Amino acid sequence: MISGRDSDGRSAGPPPEDKTPSENSERIELLPEAEGLDLVSILSSVEETAYVWDLRTGRVDWESNAPEILDVSDLSQISTGAAYHALIAPEHLNVRLQAFSRSVGADNLRGVPYRIQYRLRPGGLRSGKEVRLEDQGRWWPGPDGHPQLARGVVRIVDDQYLEQQRLLVRNDLDELTGQLNRIRLTQALGTVLSRTERDRRSCAFLMISVNNLAVINETFGLEVGDEVIAEVGRRIRAKLRGGDVIGRYSANKFGIILMNCGARAAETAAERFIEAVRDTTIKTTAAQLSATISLGGVIIPDQANSVQDTVNFALRTLDIAKSKRFDCFVLYEPSPAGDGARVRNKTIAEGVVSALDENRMRLMLQPMIATRSGKAEIYEALLRMERHDGSLVSAGEFVPIAEQLGLSRLIDRRTLELTVDLLMKHSDLVVSVNVSGLTCTDKEWLLTLHRLTAGQPDVLGRMIVEITETVALQEIDQSVTFVDTLRELGCRVAIDDFGAGYTSFKNLKLLNVDMVKIDGAFVKNVADDKSDQIFVKTMIDLAKSFGVETVAEWVGDERSANYLIDAGVTYMQGYYYGQPFDSSDYVKAA
Structure with missing residues (x-):
């Protein structure tokens, strides 16, 4: 098999519902050998191999370097899905099977993405030999909505790689909400400010606060308060457009960067976020609770051209919004006296x-x-x-x-x-x-x-x-x-x-x-x-x-x-x- 093709040399792309994978495949034009692009060598150099899996027949076609990467004697050991699954550690087998059982009826064109990790025992389950793998790819549904074809890449992962992944998540994301942490949020804001000044496009930065969190923490405890924060973050994130950025700024505050957004669009977006949090109660381990949010916003680079000013102005307008009433959005308005004192x-x-x-x-x-x-x-x-x-x-x-x-x-x-x-x-x-x-x-x-x-x-x-x-x-x-x-x-x-x-x-x-x-x-x-x-x-x-x-x-x-x-x-x-x-x-x- 050549990476990205079936064993007969045809593309392993997603099939229409009335054709088999091979009948629906299109040829992929490879670069001439003279260009020096050896895909198998590239995959081997980074300890990766690729596969195409026909879930109806069970057949798995592997790239030619698979035995070397997976440490199996020959491809016959892993030529079917069942044979391959027999080598996966029992405690991890369900991880891979579940990756092909979610999102039934998904997009026929783009497929369903998956990314999982598990341990493989190339010499059999009783052998002492073991490798840790990361398996990433997409599967496509058949006429019944169930997986019909999958293609992906398997790579060896070691302790150093796993530690790097953990550090990446820990350094980038807030542990509670899974959103950008304060450092990465402000770094993203700095990048956006540079782009808006160069491209002469307006963006908005909103600071959002959960209003009644102190009462929830005092009544039900900090754990329930954390549940409310996480759910508010999820609801707001679900209402973002593609390209918008959200991060957790502090305990009960979120920062949002709205790309290509002026004052009127910012007000519309703010109302969308307010409704998303207000209109449905939040299920917690203690009770069904309600939450409200207040928002302060600033248009960049028109009203602020530095990260510090942007954040300060957004916090200032957020305080004004919180002092007025719940479910309130206030957009920053320059004040000569206030700006003079700030300077x-x-x-x-x-x-x-x-x-x-x-x-x-x-x-x-x-x-x-x-x-x-x-x-x-x-x-x-x-x-x-x-x-x-x-x-x-x-x-x-x-x-x-x-x-x-x-x-x-x-x-x-x-x-x-x-x-x-x-x-x-x-x-x-x-x-x-x-x-x-x-x-x-x-x-x-x-x-x-x-x-x-x-x-x-x-x-x-x-x-x-x-x-x-x-x-x-x-x-x-x-x-x-x-x-x-x-x-x-x-x-x-x-x-x-x-x-x-x-x-x-x-x-x-x-x-x-x-x-x-x-x-x-x-x-x-x-x-x-x-x-x-x-x-x-x-x-x-x-x-x-x-x-x-x-x-x-x-x-x-x-x-x-x-x-x-x-x-x-x-x-x-x-x-x-x-x-x-x-x-x-x-x-x-x-």
């Missing part, structure tokens, strides 16, 4: 990352004056970002954006490195340093602290770690653990902006801190505002009752300082006692 945030984030990479973060020190001595006994470390031109940016301008973008841990670790280095250089220096809310749950920060200080009690004892009151109260259990761990290491702990959370009195007892810093909003007018005076005096007295020291922030004039001294505050900090200065200018106090 500014992006610039800030890029500046922060660049400054961290290039060691352009600087520590400034602001003194805390002890009321008992009138001297600076503690200095608060304030972070500044140095621009390329040497100018400094205060933390208030970049830290809030950095926190929103998940950069606060990187900032806190760099601040920690600078602080420890400073404490190592100056044995008399006591430094108070702020950390973000995320750091309160960051075990790596604590490990870094211990590593940088080498566990030296002298260094750790001269560090005060500040956490804001609002953060401490949001995650009170984690904050208690964080505070206790720091104090075990030898550090002191302060609550910053004390009083801003309005629940300070109830929760102060839970946090075993050493110091509270009274929010400057209550201090700046304390010399004249009676209500601020009462509030500040109450907080100072309360802190004293717990054996906790106090710091008054934003002290700006002598009258305020005198009131605070009379009220019993422990430390004062503000421009009245000095503005922040570069830590490199610190000199040992006399």
Whole structure:
């Protein structure tokens, strides 16, 4: 047999219902031998062979290299379907038989595709010889709709090949839904963006969210929630056109790339997806459930010309859709104000990352004056970002954006490195340093602290770690653990902006801190505002009752300082006692 032909040299293509395979075959014109195309040699080089199987007669015609590839003594051992099946491992035989029993009544012209793997024992079922095969091809039905003819290719597969296949699936597809994972989805989006800009054709990118998944997870469990996600993904995929792409972006979100699609077509497609999910209940192991979806979309490249912008705009419009009502689709509309803020945030984030990479973060020190001595006994470390031109940016301008973008841990670790280095250089220096809310749950920060200080009690004892009151109260259990761990290491702990959370009195007892810093909003007018005076005096007295020291922030004039001294505050900090200065200018106090 020549690959793609019956033994008599005729094509093994699909037959019409009133003719046999050989009667309906058409000759295939092979390239002249002079062209050097030796199909048998090519198949052998990749450990493959080919066959044509007449299921009515049982006859199987193999390519001439089949004995070599399958390790059988001669073709008579595998010349019929029954003989070949007798060599397939019993646990795998049904796998091959079922491949020819599905899709009865399928397309007579194109046939039914199959791709299966099984083990073959060329020396018989009792022999120790075994090969693992991948069998891929198509079968065509006869007049009764059942398989009449099959032709395919068999290849040897080894452990390396199987591992490559597993890696391909794992790297490309989401495990739950079988759709593209987030990485491959965004890569596909990048490719489509390049093509649309080149071909000047519009496409749409939709972000889809399952609305009621949180309720389903809470009521029936995460397993049932996963069933809903998988079914929603299947329904949406079934409504895609050829060439469209779907992937799972996150837990309950899908991303869809609609090829050659404008605004109106995107709205039509969105309604199609909404109906597919809404109109029929979803059968799960727990119950018949209903699900709804919301969608946000953006037209590319008209409204976005980068992957980041496309995804961000789609997520933004998805949030708008979810806030309006269920079963809602919102198409992105440019907003000059929003786009300006986005560009500014992006610039800030890029500046922060660049400054961290290039060691352009600087520590400034602001003194805390002890009321008992009138001297600076503690200095608060304030972070500044140095621009390329040497100018400094205060933390208030970049830290809030950095926190929103998940950069606060990187900032806190760099601040920690600078602080420890400073404490190592100056044995008399006591430094108070702020950390973000995320750091309160960051075990790596604590490990870094211990590593940088080498566990030296002298260094750790001269560090005060500040956490804001609002953060401490949001995650009170984690904050208690964080505070206790720091104090075990030898550090002191302060609550910053004390009083801003309005629940300070109830929760102060839970946090075993050493110091509270009274929010400057209550201090700046304390010399004249009676209500601020009462509030500040109450907080100072309360802190004293717990054996906790106090710091008054934003002290700006002598009258305020005198009131605070009379009220019993422990430390004062503000421009009245000095503005922040570069830590490199610190000199040992006399």
